[in-house]
Amino acid sequence: MDMLQYRLTQEFSVIHNIVCQLASIKAIVREIEADEINFKPYLEDLPDGVSPRLLFYLADRQEERLYTIGQLKKLEANLSTDLRQASSNLGRLVRSLRNS
Numbered sequence: 001m002d003m004l005q006y007r008l009t010q011e012f013s014v015i016h017n018i019v020c021q022l023a024s025i026k027a028i029v030r031e032i033e034a035d036e037i038n039f040k041p042y043l044e045d046l047p048d049g050v051s052p053r054l055l056f057y058l059a060d061r062q063e064e065r066l067y068t069i070g071q072l073k074k075l076e077a078n079l080s081t082d083l084r085q086a087s088s089n090l091g092r093l094v095r096s097l098r099n100s
Contacts, residue, residue, distance in 0.1 A: 004097045011090040018083045021048060025076045032065055032072075049075045 024045070050072070 004093060008093050011086055011093060014086045015083065018079050018086060022076060022079050025072050029069055029072050032069055
């Protein structure tokens with residue numbers, strides 16, 4: 001039972017981390033798309049795969065913005081896949097816990 005509870009805690013932690021990263025990416029994309037780029041709130045806790053240099057590189061060039069948005073959306077898609085997998089793992093663990 002203790003091992004299952006530990007694994008449940010780990011899966012919840014993974015899901016929480018992914019959700020936080022997705023929220024940050026979505027907020028950054030919204031700001032880039034709105035031309036109201038203020039990255040300061042995100043610099044301390046950047047999602048995995050996003051570097052501060054990438055954020056400052058954007059400047060005013062539309063091509064770079066579109067490329068960056070595309071890269072962030074790819075990262076978002078990957079994180080969404082990870083979230084589905086983690087949710088599936090969590091579901092299996094919950095069923096195991098119920099059956100024990």
